[in-house]
Amino acid sequence: MNITAAMVKELREITGSGMMDCKKALAETDGDMEAAVEFLRKNGQMKAEKKASRIAAEGLVCVACEGDTKAAIVEVNSETDFVAKNATFQEYVQAVAQQAVNSDAADLDAFLAEKWIQDESKTVSEALVEKIAVIGEKLSIRRFQKEEQADGCIVSYIHGGGRIGVLVKAQTAVVNDAVKEALKNVAMQVAAMYPKYVSQADVSEEYKEHEKAILLEQAKTENPNKPDNIIEKMIIGRLNKQLKEVCLLEQAYVKAEDGKQSVGKYLEQVSKEAGTAITLTGFVRYETGEGMEKKEENFAEEVAKQMA
Numbered sequence: 001m002n003i004t005a006a007m008v009k010e011l012r013e014i015t016g017s018g019m020m021d022c023k024k025a026l027a028e029t030d031g032d033m034e035a036a037v038e039f040l041r042k043n044g045q046m047k048a049e050k051k052a053s054r055i056a057a058e059g060l061v062c063v064a065c066e067g068d069t070k071a072a073i074v075e076v077n078s079e080t081d082f083v084a085k086n087a088t089f090q091e092y093v094q095a096v097a098q099q100a101v102n103s104d105a106a107d108l109d110a111f112l113a114e115k116w117i118q119d120e121s122k123t124v125s126e127a128l129v130e131k132i133a134v135i136g137e138k139l140s141i142r143r144f145q146k147e148e149q150a151d152g153c154i155v156s157y158i159h160g161g162g163r164i165g166v167l168v169k170a171q172t173a174v175v176n177d178a179v180k181e182a183l184k185n186v187a188m189q190v191a192a193m194y195p196k197y198v199s200q201a202d203v204s205e206e207y208k209e210h211e212k213a214i215l216l217e218q219a220k221t222e223n224p225n226k227p228d229n230i231i232e233k234m235i236i237g238r239l240n241k242q243l244k245e246v247c248l249l250e251q252a253y254v255k256a257e258d259g260k261q262s263v264g265k266y267l268e269q270v271s272k273e274a275g276t277a278i279t280l281t282g283f284v285r286y287e288t289g290e291g292m293e294k295k296e297e298n299f300a301e302e303v304a305k306q307m308a
Contacts, residue, residue, distance in 0.1 A: 001031040011036055021133070040133065058084050059139075061158070061165030061286040064097035068153035068175050072100035073165050074144040075286050079137040084162070084288075089139075092131050093162075099124060100144040111144060145284050152281070155180055157187035166190045167284045174276040182270040182278065185255060186248070189263055190285050195248035198280050199264075203243060212239055249280065 003026045011022040014037060021040060029035035059077035076093045083089050095118055105111035112125040119127065124141070132139050147154055149169040157166045166187040172179055189195075197203050215235040223231065244250040249264035256266065271278045 003027055003031060007031060007033070011040075040130075059142075059288050060084050060090065060093045060162035061288055062093045062097040062162060063156040063158060063165050063167060064094070064101040065154065065156055066101055068180075069150055070101060070146075070148050071154040071156055071167050071169075072097055072103070072144060072146040073156070073167050073284050073286055074100050075142045075165075075288060077140045077142050077289065077292075078135070083135055083137050086135070089131075089135060090162075096124075096141055096144075100146055103144075103146060108141070108143065112141065143286070145286075147282070147284065149281060152279075153180065153183070155183035155187055157184055157191060159188075159191045163288050164191045165286045168280065169282050171279040171281050172274075172276055174274050176274065178270065179274050179276075179278060182267065182274075186263060186267070186280070187283070189251065189254055190248065190283050192254055193248075193251055194285065195251060195283075196246040197248065198282060199249045200243055200247050203247065208239065208243075211242060215239060215242075248283065 003023060007026055008019060008022045011026060011033065012019060014033075022036070025036040025039040026033075029039055058079060058081045059075065061073065061075050063071060063073045065071040074093065074097045076089075076096055078084050078089060099114070099117050100111070102117065103111055103114060105114060112123065112128070114124050116122045116124050116127040122130070128139060128141060145167075147167050147169055149171065151173075152169065152171040153175045154167055154169040157168075158164070159166075168183050168187040168190060170179075170183055212235060215238050216231070219226075219231050219234050219238070223234070226234075249262065249267075251263050252259065253261045253263045253266045261269075267278050267280065
């Protein structure tokens with residue numbers, strides 16, 4: 001059967017696959033459009049399996065919000081930063097974030113098994129496989145988190161074009177521009193200073209004991225002749241200093257004019273001005289590729305290999 005340009009165009013519009021892939025699929029299926037779609041889906045699965053062992057540590061963090069009370073954050077990885085800047089990939093990641101904000105999934109496996117919001121004939125996992133076939137790199141939905149704050153609001157912040165994403169949620173009786181701006185400033189603080197907890201009340205005793213043991217060994221090594229009671233006082237002081245660095249409300253607010261005001265004091269100030277208490281109830285911070293092994297690229301060598 002003669003494969004026309006119109007047939008290739010139609011198949012591209014249905015699947016989003018490349019022109020040559022569409023032409024091949026139509027040729028293999030004798031012009032049967034439905035069979036060609038199935039061929040591309042199966043071919044996409046094979047391509048995805050071939051790419052499964054490759055490292056995908058670039059990509060984007062994205063957020064989606066529904067009103068002021070519901071939001072989700074996702075990280076979707078690609079193999080290269082080049083793809084992360086691609087409009088098709090960016091639109092896909094935004095769709096994944098929208099999927100997450102409407103999801104009831106408790107974990108990633110359940111999320112991947114859900115019906116895809118853009119085409120309920122597919123699962124999220126199947127849509128991912130098709131996107132891998134279109135983009136030509138290994139892609140991975142690494143993680144997602146959905147947050148709700150019915151008695152307040154959630155504010156999001158994206159830094160570096162999607163390198164870091166933050167959600168900050170707070171309990172407040174008033175949700176206006178001033179309150180949202182304050183929470184956006186706090187979200188920027190989270191992006192820049194990487195706190196682990198909202199306050200010391202959230203720090204587990206296990207964490208404290210673990211850090212205390214490390215500090216004790218350090219203090220003994222540095223001060224072998226000092227008595228234990230002095231060492232004990234030293235490590236308590238060091239632990240308190242460390243906790244201030246990892247607890248958001250106790251961190252020095254990065255935009256403070258005097259350089260001394262804490263995040264907690266900043267929120268107290270905004271609360272007085274807004275006429276309502278603003279109580280931080282949590283935050284989420286995602287950074288692309290965080291904790292993942294990244295492949296070192298030498299583009300000169302890569303080009304040389306291809307030329308050879």
